[in-house]
Amino acid sequence: MIESARRLLDQKFGSLGVWISLVALVLLGALLLVSGQTSMGLVTVLGVFVVTAGIVSRDAASGALQMILSRPILRAQYLFGRYLAALTLMAGFLASVFATAVLIDRAAALAGWTGGSAFLWQEGLRVVVSEFPRAALDAAILLFFSTFLRGLGDALAFVLCGIVLNLLPQVATALRKPGLARFGRRLLANVAPDGAWSSIFHGGPILQAATGQWALAMAVYLLLASIVFNRRELSYGQD
């Protein structure tokens, strides 16, 4: 599992494109924090894409997966090794966003531009910490899609599912179908739960329905990823 994690880290750290994307996202996220935003929203999702998209499918396409699985390891070990590496990278990414925001704020203070600063480092820390569980769930969803879709199909499926799930309740409401709208909202809350992390890290109760939805979704995506990946037929070089 460690070997599998190390391999993903080597792949990501060895790519100039990944470095450039992550640095750009770190700067963008830090600027959002410094401007007093209470969520990093799209920046975290894009960070997850950079780190996790093609997490399994790329190895399958290059034939490396077949070589790796020729060793006496469980497929689940390979899969969760990759996932752990993605989580490690996301933790590093979010920590970098916070550190950069603090640096920008300090630099602005030293330069005397403190007039409009809305950055409170405790609040910034809460924001990045509460982004991590969301990122972990997004990474689990991408991991699941990556076990059976080729290339960057996982990222595409993630985006399409997100659009459909978010549009369904709105379309149903517009069509005056309250039952369907309710179903759509429940589906969204259970399939792609946000969790109430901001509330929890502000002292709210941990045992909220949103926490249960998040935990169940995480566990189910990881189990499904493992089941699908185990059942997959691998042919050398064909993917």
Add this chain to the structure above:
Amino acid sequence: MDRIETREPPASDDAVHIAQAESRGPAGPQTRIPAILFWIVAAAIALRIVTAFADRSKETETAGLVKWQPPGRALALAGAIRRPVLYDFTAAWCPPCRKLDHEGWEDDEVASRIRSGFIPSRIVDRQREDGKNTEEIEALQQRYKVEVFPTLIVADASGREIARMTGYAGRPQLDAFLKEAEEKVRR
């Protein structure tokens, strides 16, 4: 006569491993799912059930130093002691609402201002979590046309809107809103 030996070249380690992997196929020993994963799913299902019940058993929402009243009781109190109701339309998933809780309702000065001037009532939207709200919450949101969270509404005992604050942009906005509402109530 010497016999000519024909030997196949030795297979590389990788080739042997690949051949072994192919012969094992997808149902081989590599495809065992760790039992811990099933335990994690079972624990997550249990947590989901517990949290669903824990959320439903909460009668009133607590936040900060303000003593919130259920909406029905708030209106009754407003009529009895002739004080306006301050509705806080909020949601668990909404970050600005948490900021308002932290900077507003947890602050001594704000809490005492609300205690002395208003009957506070917190209306927590559950649409995203439960897929629906109670009829009472739905009726209040429709009556006051609440579209964003947080929204603060000051209303008299008959339900007539006196002042409104939409969203939360920081403590100065909250202070200005409370001041404006107090002045309108005095008039």
